[in-house]
Amino acid sequence: MTTTEDIPQITDLDSLDGAIARLVADNSVLHLSQSEAEERSGYQAPTADGMGERMIMNMGPQHPSTHGVLRIVLELxxxxxxxxxxxxxxxxxxxxxxxxxxxxLQGPTNVTRMDYASPLFTELAFALAVEQLLGIEVPERARWIRMLMCEANRISSHMLFMATNGMDLGAVSMMLYGWREREEVLRFLELVTGLRMNHNYIRPGGVAADLPDGWKGSLQRAIDPLPERLDEFDILMTGQPIWRERLQGVGVITAEECLTLGVTGPILRSTGYAWDLRKDMPYLHYDELDFDVLVGSYGDCFDRYAIRLNEIRESIGMIRQIVDRMPGGDYKIQDKKVTPPPRARIDESMEALIHHFKIFTEGFKVPAGETYAAVESPRGELGVYIVSDGSARPHRMHVRAPSFINLQSMPHMMRNSLLADTVAIVSSVDPIMGEVDR
Amino acid sequence: MSHDRDQEMVIDEEAVIDELVVEQFQGELLHGAPVSGSAEQRCVHPGRDSYADVVAILRAEGFWMCSDLLCVDYLGYGAPRNLPVGIDAERFEVVVNLLDPTARERIRVRVQVPESDPQVDTISDLHPGMINPEREGYDMFGIFFAGNPDPSRILMPDDWEGHPLRKDYDLGRIPVQFKAPPSAR
Known part of the structure; x- marks a missing residue:
């Protein structure tokens, strides 16, 4: 593993054009519609233009290693x-x-169900986009809480990857360990947000509730054992010859191919291209944190695994910095047109009661316009595009789901690889079908 | 002498007219297309014919990455359309989100697509990652991307009728029959 400074940011336009030519010449995408794929599945006789015997096979959507309901049509x-x-x-x-x-106000309940493994990131991107349209700045404490929660969520999401990746590749005990650590982090998320998943915690104007009493203790119980456990992961997987044989050199992709395909996140970083929105286009207070952007050098499945493993370590370091610097103050903006008044105020003030009623029946109005806000989710660039017409509901809400774009790199990674490697490649892309299909 | 002076006058007038035109476009033009928005949310509004060319020029200038492509249906939009002067508002809009990873800069290309002929050129030859977003645009809005190598539906089944994210798409509801709880009396 190397850090940002060691690797020059390569690529110019010519190499990008070369990548496009390569992708086209590769002809690795099977352009069949769903129904055609069903009709033509099975044996394909040799054709006159030199194509040998082939077989079209459908993998999924119920295959256990396809992470939900992904179906892959393979031409073998x-x-x-x-x-x-x-x-x-x-x-x-x-x-x-x-x-x-x-x-x-209801929006986050919807978007949080898209990427169910890292729901807080979609909520964050949605909240940032709405705040841009409203032209408001959330209080300092809210920003730091958002960062804390997102990094904790990144750990739980990468732990899910560790578990499923291990299970897909035959390291079945990894499933237990990955799930165990994830559960510890989810317990902390539950303490703060009330739910293990689909939190609806980050809302336009701040966060839903302040950090509860005892949050530091709960966080420490979740985080402190992790570095030791990650070292165990290293022993269990990283150094193992079987693990390495299974992943190294499998599903290779280059930085130029990633850029032309729009692929971001650990897949892009595994190729040696250091691109992380937290570092490159910082939001919240990520520019004040000290962390490294991890990059690989081969762009294969092993690099993607190693990057995710070490990003957990980086996130632990970031969480410790955030805990040390957590400021006091409000956890949401005190703007009665955007956030509901505190519960106690409703008993005393007629005005507060009216504001409360208005916000929960009609919602707050957002000035007309369109905006795009992006954050670095565990899977890459997650953006929300909102068109508002000045009413209390978005005219159009679009989510740039990283898994949706990243999936397109799969046929290129799979070209000329063995059927058995399909599982390793799908797993290393780490798609979450909830955000792919939305 | 007098003849020369006349020529000078004519040139001056033309320059004044040019300035007026530029002012009407809110001052800024990028590759012949008006620009709107703030520094962080910069949008360029090319015509439908020059859209693919503008994306190609921007790509050559460093906007290597196309993060996203999406469509918007402005039917029933309750506010005045925020478009530069000279751009006629149409029902559909295709929004392309470009990213310059070296300068760390974003720009959006917004193209007006009329309802009568919902078709634009593909940009998937330059940005192969946009094949699926363009398919989604066709699936959800019925906008054809001429030249897309895989013009099929992506999220909805192949035999689906209609384009669900259009504003005039009938949502349809499954009637639910609520039964009143049995009376206590």
């Missing part, structure tokens, strides 16, 4: 994958359409 020549195509939409529930029906 013997055991080698020639072309492939991910088919998605099995979890499509029209969340962007639902988002147009919900007020800005």
């Amino acid at each position: 020549e013997g055991e080698v994958i020639i072309r492939s195509k991910p088919i998605i939409g099995y979890l499509h529930t029209g969340m962007e359409k639902t988002g147009e029906e919900l007020s800005y």
Whole structure:
């Protein structure tokens, strides 16, 4: 593993053009529609233009290693994958359409269900976009709480990856360990937000509630054992020859290919290209934290695994800095048009009661305009684009889901790899189907 | 002498007219397309014909990465459309979100697409990562991206009728019959 300073930021336009030419020449995406893929599945006789015997096989959507309901159509020549195509939409529930029906206060309940492994990031991007339109600045404490919660969530999300990645590749005991550590972090999230998942905690104007009594103790209980456990992960997996054989050189992709495909997150960083929105386009107070952007050098499955493992270590360091610097003050903006008044005020003040009633029945109005806000989720750039027409509901709410874009890199990684490596590659992309299909 | 002076006058007038035109475009033009928005949320509004070219020029200038492509249906939009002078508002809009990773800069390309002919050129030849977002745009809004190598539905089933994210798409409801709880009396 190397840090930002060691690797020059490569790429110029010519190498990008080369990457496009390579992707086109690769011809690795199987352009079949869903119904065609069903009709044509099975044996494919040799064709006149020199194509040998092939087989079209559907993997998923119920396959246990496809992380939910991802279906991959594979074109095989013997055991080698020639072309492939991910088919998605099995979890499509029209969340962007639902988002147009919900007020800005209700919005986070909807978006939090998109990336269910790291729900706080979608909430954060949504809140940042709405705040940009409102033109408000949230209090300092709210920002630091948001950062604290997001980094804790990043650990739990990467722990989920550790568990599923291990399980997919045959290190089944890893599933237990990964899940165990994730559960410790989720316990802290539950203490603060009230829920293990789908928190609806980060809302426009701040966060839903202040950190409860005893949050530091709970956080320490979750975080303190982790460095030791991560060292155990290293013993269990990183150094193991079987693990390395299974991952090294599998699913290789280059920085230029990632850039042209729009791929971000650990996949882009695994190629040696240090791009992390927390560092490069800082939001909240990430520019005040001391952390490294981890990059790989080969762009293979092993680099992606190692980056995620070490990002957990970085997040632990960041959480410790955040705890030390946590300021006092309000946890949400005291603007009665945006956030509801404190409960105690409602008993005393008629005005507060009216504000409370107005916010929860009509919602608050957001000035007309359009905006885009992006954060670095555990899977890459997560952005929310909102078009407001001045009413209490967004006219259009779009989520730039990192998994949706990252999935497109899969056929290129799979080209000429073995069928058995499919599982390793899917797992290393770490797609969350909830945000792919939205 | 007098003839020369006349020519000078004419040139001056033309320059004045040019300045007026530029002022109407709110001062700024980028590759012949008006620009709007603040520094952080900069938008460029090319016409439908020059859209792919503008994206190509921007890419050559360093906007290597296309983070996102999405469509918006402005039917029933309750506020005045915030567009630069000279751009006619249409029902649909295609928004392309470009990123310059070296300068750490974003720019949005917003194209007006008329309802009568919902079609734009693809940019997936330059940004292959936009194949699926363009498919989503077709699936959800019925906007055709001419030249996309895989013009099929992506989220909805192949035989689905209609484009769900259009504002005039009938939401449809499943009737629910609520039964009153049995009376205590």
